[in-house]
Amino acid sequence: MSSTESVSPDNVIVCACGTQEYTARDAIDAAIFRGELEEKWQTFLGHVAAEERADELELELDESAISAAAEEFRYRHDLITAEETEAWLANRGLTYADFSAYFVRRYCAGALDEGISSEEIGYTFAPQELRHLFFAELILSGQLDDMTVQLMRRLAARCAGKDPASEAIDGEKRKFLDRLGIEPAQMADWLEEMGRDSHWLNEMLAMEALYAAHCDTLLVPEARQRELMALRLHLTRFEIEVIELESQDAAQEALFCVREDGMSMEEVANEERYPYRRANLLLEDLPVDAQLKYLSVSPGDLLEPMPHGDGFELCKIIKKVEPRLEDPIVKSRVDRRLLDQYFSLLTTKYTHPRLSVPVSVE
Secondary structure, X not given: OOOOOOOOOOOOEEEEEOOEEXXXXXXXXXXXXXXXXXXXXXHHHHHHHHHHHHHHOOOOXXXXXXXXXXXXXXXXXXXXXXXXXXXXXXXXXXXXXXXXXXXXXXXXXXXXXXXXXXXXXXXXXXXXXXXXXXXXXXXXXXXXXXXXXXXXHHHHHHHHOOOOOHHHHHHHHHHHHHHHOOOHHHHHHHHHHHOOOHHHHHHHHHHHHHXXXXXXXXXXXXXXXXXXXXXXXXXXXXXXXXXXXXXXXXXXXXXXXXXXXXXXXXXXXHHHOOOEEEEEEEHHHOOHHHHHHHHOOOOOOEOOOEEEOOEEEEEEEEEEXXXXXXXXXXXXXXXXXXXXXXXXXXXXXXXXXXXXXXXXXX
């Protein structure tokens, strides 16, 4: 493959099931079927609009911040040299220009606080150049990996089960039509816009019905309760007050005002005009070193100032709440863990990740 500039999602293989290989386009179209692509597409369009607005304003880019983000990405993916980075990109149908442009878009989106109206255009009607930028966004953000996992789970469910009952298929078709907001008579037009046929749609419906059947078997009260007990510590919720400060000295002074002078966190923040917020967080979302600190405190306690970005944070514990399945976030985490454990084994049995561009692609 001499060039990757014209590689499309049709050419990039993401996984295999038996002898059948599936491309990035298959993973993306499956996400469209499930109604899971639109939010990602709109976020991407917002990033594109931010970059265009930055050009109009002749915004001076912080090259060091952009380079730092790219370096952090390379470190996270163990890409030590430029040659390793280029090979990683080429294996996914991308160029170094795609890589650089991605971090510029991200920087512009973060740098411009003003509300920016993005172009109103659907993914299926977007020009090829815009869709290629989105393809790069999906890969570099890790979202294509997530879509591939979801596709592999459904392929594995299809292999592991019998043909679904017609009632289950009908139920999935009704959900599908509701997600799209179309009538049955409009399905043929939608499929034509997608470049797909009725056979593809029937396979999507069958896979979704079988996947849902597996989920219904797994996500029962007894299993959820067992998993909650195993995750009790990780899912402990903390309600906190936070002050953001520019230096360790300022943080220590704020700590003294709260601890010794009896001022509230909000009073200290208002007096010195520091950013202040209340927040909820789960223990498992914290860095490992911070987890140990949170476990050692009680409601009303103050944590020693901790580095945060270019400054420091001072945190006070308001509440420490045991996890319960009635909490939607806790229930979601428990369900995710149950599904991850089960489908990790099932996908290993029936599918294989295979992210690459065939050498024959020109």
